[in-house]
Amino acid sequence: MNTLSLHAAAAPLRVGIAGLGTVGAGTVRLLRANAELIAARAGRPVVVTAVSARDRHRARGIDVSSLAWHDDALTLATDPDVDVVVELIGGSEGAARTLVETALSRGRPVVTANKALIAIHGAGLASAAERAGVALAFEAAVAGGIPVIKALREGLAADRLVRIGGILNGTCNYILTAMRETGRGFASVLEEAQALGYAETDPSTDVDGIDTAHKLAILAALAFGRPVDFDSVHIEGIRRIGAADIAFATELGYRIKLLGIARRSDQGVETRVHPCLVPNTAPIAQVEGVFNAVVAEGEFVGRVMLEGRGAGAGPTATAVVGDLIDIARGSLVPAWGAISGSLSKLTSVPMSACRGSFYLRLDVRDRPGVIAEITAVLRDCGVSLKSMLQHGQAPSALPDESVPIVLVTHETREVAMQEATARIAGLDVVVASPVMIRIEAG
Ligand SMILES: NC(=O)C1=CN([C@@H]2O[C@H](COP(=O)(O)OP(=O)(O)OC[C@H]3O[C@@H](n4cnc5c(N)ncnc54)[C@H](O)[C@@H]3O)[C@@H](O)[C@H]2O)C=CC1
Numbered sequence: 001m002n003t004l005s006l007h008a009a010a011a012p013l014r015v016g017i018a019g020l021g022t023v024g025a026g027t028v029r030l031l032r033a034n035a036e037l038i039a040a041r042a043g044r045p046v047v048v049t050a051v052s053a054r055d056r057h058r059a060r061g062i063d064v065s066s067l068a069w070h071d072d073a074l075t076l077a078t079d080p081d082v083d084v085v086v087e088l089i090g091g092s093e094g095a096a097r098t099l100v101e102t103a104l105s106r107g108r109p110v111v112t113a114n115k116a117l118i119a120i121h122g123a124g125l126a127s128a129a130e131r132a133g134v135a136l137a138f139e140a141a142v143a144g145g146i147p148v149i150k151a152l153r154e155g156l157a158a159d160r161l162v163r164i165g166g167i168l169n170g171t172c173n174y175i176l177t178a179m180r181e182t183g184r185g186f187a188s189v190l191e192e193a194q195a196l197g198y199a200e201t202d203p204s205t206d207v208d209g210i211d212t213a214h215k216l217a218i219l220a221a222l223a224f225g226r227p228v229d230f231d232s233v234h235i236e237g238i239r240r241i242g243a244a245d246i247a248f249a250t251e252l253g254y255r256i257k258l259l260g261i262a263r264r265s266d267q268g269v270e271t272r273v274h275p276c277l278v279p280n281t282a283p284i285a286q287v288e289g290v291f292n293a294v295v296a297e298g299e300f301v302g303r304v305m306l307e308g309r310g311a312g313a314g315p316t317a318t319a320v321v322g323d324l325i326d327i328a329r330g331s332l333v334p335a336w337g338a339i340s341g342s343l344s345k346l347t348s349v350p351m352s353a354c355r356g357s358f359y360l361r362l363d364v365r366d367r368p369g370v371i372a373e374i375t376a377v378l379r380d381c382g383v384s385l386k387s388m389l390q391h392g393q394a395p396s397a398l399p400d401e402s403v404p405i406v407l408v409t410h411e412t413r414e415v416a417m418q419e420a421t422a423r424i425a426g427l428d429v430v431v432a433s434p435v436m437i438r439i440e441a442g
């Protein structure tokens with residue numbers, strides 16, 4: 001008997017999948033296409049025995065006729081022919097949450113790609129998994145095919161991390177890249193991203209930074225060994241980034257990226273999601289299109305960067321099946337890297353306590369004294385100006401017509417910059433809402 005037949009003789013891990021959309025169908029496809037390789041690596045076959053989705057007859061490019069069909073996903077949690085439940089429905093509440101809670105309470109391991117669920121309810125779900133002595137695995141939930149959860153939970157488990165984050169949303173990175181490459185505005189590029197199937201039909205979860213915040217909350221919990229805390233993440237999206245900002249950033253030697261950033265300091269942990277100017281030369285600035293990148297920094301390991309596809313059927317299914325292989329092997333790592341009782345009590349640092357340099361774009365009336373008025377506000381708020389960019393008015397411009405100017409500050413307190421921006425926005429000479437973007441080293 002060769003090795004593969006030996007594996008085939010071992011009892012299979014029987015998988016029940018809820019949700020047969022992009023990721024669910026991709027997972028069935030991958031398990032079938034690489035069945036032998038997966039059995040060899042898992043030590044036994046990993047086979048789908050049961051599925052649940054809304055529409056039994058929808059064409060998905062996979063044959064589900066031989067599988068048990070559950071009209072109600074919840075019954076997967078009690079199906080005697082299911083050893084592990086894979087939740088690929090989505091959403092932090094409703095069917096997804098009930099299924100995961102029920103499966104864990106029945107002692108069934110769970111694999112999920114659901115970042116909203118894990119970011120919001122991950123602490124309670126991990127405790128439930130611990131009580132039952134089963135795995136709660138969610139590699140697919142952060143940066144799709146990039147094995148970052150495994151890297152944090154296992155590869156970097158020996159080190160004390162001081163920073164984690166990166167580009168965690170492919171849709172936003174695609175939009176910002178396309179805006180830079182084509183000079184087009186946000187709305188028109190978003191429409192294109194939707195037509196190409198990158199952005200959701202309701203794109204707000206992506207473009208308002210919520211998806212990135214879910215992923216960042218998960219990364220920060222793992223990196224710093226503390227309970228997941230989605231509510232403390234400061235969140236800003238990319239809607240207000242204009243073509244003018246992309247052009248000014250390029251002129252100044254930067255690219256604009258939506259970053260999730262988590263840092264540990266003596267004060268605690270800051271977690272924030274917002275657009276950033278990063279220098280062209282920073283490795284993260286080179287991560288373009290739908291690609292994601294995660295940067296971790298530890299006291300012993302130094303800087304580690306992982307890049308890859310954060311979404312799509314193939315990459316996300318790879319992460320789901322990687323988790324299934326761990327379960328088939330009998331590997332049981334606590335969901336947050338350490339058991340719930342031994343997680344740290346690091347507090348969350350509010351955004352107002354952060355520091356940094358800033359880019360501020362203002363549309364101002366082109367008339368004498370404008371710059372003096374603006375710099376007076378900066379002086380009064382204790383913000384030091386590093387440089388300023390203003391291009392001459394077009395010859396055809398009318399007197400008093402507005403022109404954009406860009407200010408770049410030295411490092412200052414966030415709270416001082418917020419105050420300065422609010423006061424500047426109230427000046428008569430400023431004709432539109434200022435655009436303030438933080439500058440990061442990358
Ligand atoms: N699409 C992607 O590239 C990635 C998705 N994810 C996550 O994976 C999960 C699934 O995402 P997609 O496959 O893109 O979603 P999708 O919308 O393509 O698929 C969801 C599936 O769930 C089914 N469904 C809805 N309610 C149900 C219920 N009550 N019972 C059973 N099935 C139900 C739908 O019919 C559909 O087949 C989400 O949590 C998402 O955030 C994570 C990483 C990447």
Ligand SMILES: N[C@@H](CC=O)C(=O)O
Pocket residue numbers: 143144168169170171172198206211310311312
């Ligand atoms: N909408 C997400 C995909 C899933 O995580 C993205 O655009 O990155």
Ligand code: NA
Pocket residue numbers: 139140141142143144145146147148149319
């Ligand atoms: Na991942």
